[in-house]
Amino acid sequence: MFDFVRKHNRLFQTVLLILILPSFVFFGVQSYSSFMDGSNSGVAKVDGQKISRAEFDAAHRSQIERMRAQMPNLDAKEFDTPQARQGTLDNLIRERVIRAAQGRQHLTVTDEKLQAAFLADPQLAFLRNPNGSINRAMLAAQGLSVEGFMQRLREDLGMRQVMLGVGGSSLASQENARLAFDTLLQQREVQLQRFDAKDFAATIKPSDAQIEAFYKDSANASHFQLAESADIEYVVLDLEALKKTVTASDDELRKFYDDNQARFGVPEERRASHILIKAEKGAAAADRAKAKARAEELLAQARKNPAGFADLAKKNSQDEGSAVNGGDLDFFGRGSMVKPFEDAAFALKQGEISEVVESEFGFHVIQLTGKRGGEKKSFDQVRAEIEGEVLKQLAQKRYTEQAEAFRNMVYEQSDSLKPVADKFKLAIQTASVQRKPLPAAAGALASQKLLDEVFGNEALHNKRNTEAVEPAPNQMVSARVVKHNPARLQSFDQVREQARGLLVSKLALEQAVAAGKARLEALKKNPTDLAGLGESQVVSRLKAANVPRKVLREMLGVDVSKLPADAGVDSGEGVYVVFRINRLLPRDAAAIDAKRAAEQYARAWTDAEALSYYNHLKTELKVKVSADAASAPAK
Known part of the structure; x- marks a missing residue:
């Protein structure tokens, strides 16, 4: 048991987060309600109760922070997309729907x-003492009280009950699963003949008049349009820029070293x-006294023969996790064990055996078998490392001090970026941008x-x-338009070769499609004429x-009541494909095993039924969502 606690400390933290955080990620934004009530702008209503814009924005910011904590190297803008915002809104609505249904x-x-759920859940086994009570020490190590943990567990269980009746009711036999997967994964033996536009392009020689007519056709204008753009200059105030303006003295570096000794040892x-x-x-006092007396007996035996401690532990220790290893707990640092055990272990000398130590688990006899660490880096x-950390802290402090001044200055002296660049020692950068970030854009230009x-x-x-905007944490940017370039159609002379290439591709594809359709008609009239059809596959x-x-989608959708069956389709990749389906084959038996198929089939039905029931609850509770619910908040 003690060995388990020590070795699974990180597992404890991870599983605890898995158990607790989903209630907040998906359902637990209710605690924001007092804050939200101050906003009159609702994004949705559930059972007559409003989800305010303030609640939605706060929940989405919280979600972004959680994601950034898990993936710190990713740009925050990756999380603040319309899809991500819609996901946050869906989760808020789901939380309200299930709470209302409950x-x-x-x-x-x-x-x-x-209590029964706590005792039965295998994922919570590490939180249970041998007598089934909650291990308070492990909860306290994570800053949680027993009452708080049990309340969260109660809320989670209560909400699960709403969907439990539907989610646990689906039945799916292996025979049903087999029939479904046989249909889904049916195989077809086919032959193909391809008509590639590239094979027709060499023979196409459009005239100048044809090329110009193609250029002037309004349906093709988008090919020759230059997107609206702006040539800008901009300045960025961020930690990296400010690091270049701060210095740290030796005294500051040494003070940091002295104040953070634990980090450098x-x-x-x-x-x-x-x-x-x-x-x-x-336990009764008599039982505890009996256990202590037994520990005293074992202590006396251990001191008579210190070299036999491992054998003594194997035969007598009631810690199942370590007894098989002769009581060995491997190396551990401070904070890994309960305090009485830790204090005793760190007070022993190499090879020394402790007195009987009492802890919440019982009575211990401890032998110190090794020690390491404790050295300090100069x-x-x-x-x-210290200089980088100190400069970062100084830059952070300076950013906090200067951000508001930067914001005010670009607004008050709005006819130029030079004053703000001079004051904060920032480089004025230039770029050409469009209304949406360009594919290669990075940093502020991707905002x-x-x-x-x-x-x-x-x-x-x-x-x-x-105005100064914050495209990312600890970053502020302001820009100025030097030249505006409206969207415009390029002249024919500028795009003549481009127009010629597009026209040739269009005409070549038309010829490929025509040739393919002609071959298909010929094949239907004379099914024995297989010239050009490839090998069966x-x-x-x-x-x-x-x-x-x-093409595959078309093949699998063709009526096969009469074989062979012939059809053709434009692949969308510059190729027209004629194909013949010769015969049907059962699915590959090795593609998926029967047990797994039944499980997947049952899961699919369960998910479908749960979704249907949830949609029914949404209708019953009159869920209404505003048209711009998941839009970005106004600055």
């Missing part, structure tokens, strides 16, 4: 159900073996917020500095071979 159905979780660790005689805290060894400002009336037509949804997706 209330209407009078679903509650009694203390007995709560190798943690001290001990290795120990122990013998545990279990004694529950709530200042010179970590100077570069939709900045581009919206650039193409706003004040910046675009009045040539004023944009087997295709299915799991085995596309070299068949384009659109």
Whole structure:
């Protein structure tokens, strides 16, 4: 048991997060309600209750922060997309729907159900003491109280009950699954003949008049249109820029070193073996006294023969996790064990055996078998690391101090970026941008917020500095339009060769399609004429071979009541494909095993039924969503 606690400390943290956080990620934004009530702008209503814009924005910011904590190297804008915002809104609505349904159905979780769930859930086994009580020490190590944890568990169980009846009711036999998968994964033996536009292109020689007519056709104008753009100059205030303007003295670096000794040392660790005689805290005094007496007996035996400690532990220790290893707990640092055990272990000398140590698990006899760590790196060894950290902190402090001044200055002196660049020692950079970030854009130029400002009336037509925007944490940027380039059609002379290439491709594809359709008609009239058809091959949804997706979809949709069956389709990749289906084949038996198929089939039905029931609840609870619910908040 003690060995488990030590070795699974990180597992405890991870599983605890898995158990607790989903209630907040998907359902637990209710705690924001007092804050939300101050907003009159609702994004949705559930059972007559509003989800305010303030709640939605707060929940989405919280979600972004959680994602950034998990993936710190990704740009924050990757999380703030219309799809991500819609996901946040869907989760908020789902939380409200299920809570409302729970209330209407009078679903509650009694203390007995709560305790039973805690005792039965294998994922919570590491939180249970041998007597089934909650391990308070492990919860406290994560800053959680027993009451708080159990309340969250109660809420989670209560909400699960709403969907449990539907989610647990689906039945699917292996025979049903087999029939469904046989249909889905049916194989077809086919022959193909391809008519590639490239093979026709060499013979096409359009005249200048044809090329110009193609250029002038309004249907083709988008090919020759130059997108609206703006040539801008911009300045960026961020930590990287400010790091270049700050310095740190030796005294500051040494003070940081002295104040953070723990960071620059190798943690001290001990290795120990122990013998545990279990004694529950709530046990009768006589039983505890008996356990302690047994531990005293074993201590006396251990001291008579210290070299035989491992054998003694194997035969007598009641810690199942370590007894098989002779009581060995491997190396552990401070904070890994309960305090009485830790204090005793760190007070022992190498090879020394402790007195009997009492903890919440019982009585221990401890032998120290090794120690390591405790060394400290010198200042010179970590100077570069310290300097980077101190400069970052100084830059952060300066950013906090200067951000508001930067914001005010680009607004108050809006006819130029030079004053703000001079004051904050920033480089004025230049770029050409469009209304949407270009594929290769990075940093501030990838910010939709900045581009919206650039193409706003004040910046675009009045040539004023944009408002300072924050495209990322600890980054502020302002831009100025130097030249506006409206969307425009390029002249025929500029795009003559481009127009010629597009026209040739169009005409070549038309000829390929015409040739393919002619071959298809000929094949239908004379089914024995197989000239040009390739070797037979087997295709299915799991085995596309070299068949384009659109063609495969067409093949699998053709009526096969009479074989052979012939058809043709434009692949969308410059090729027209004529194909013949010769025969049907059962699915590949090795594609999926029967047991797994039945499980997937049942899961699919369960998901479908749960979704249907949830949609029914949404209708019953009159869920209404505003048209711009998931739009970005106004700046």
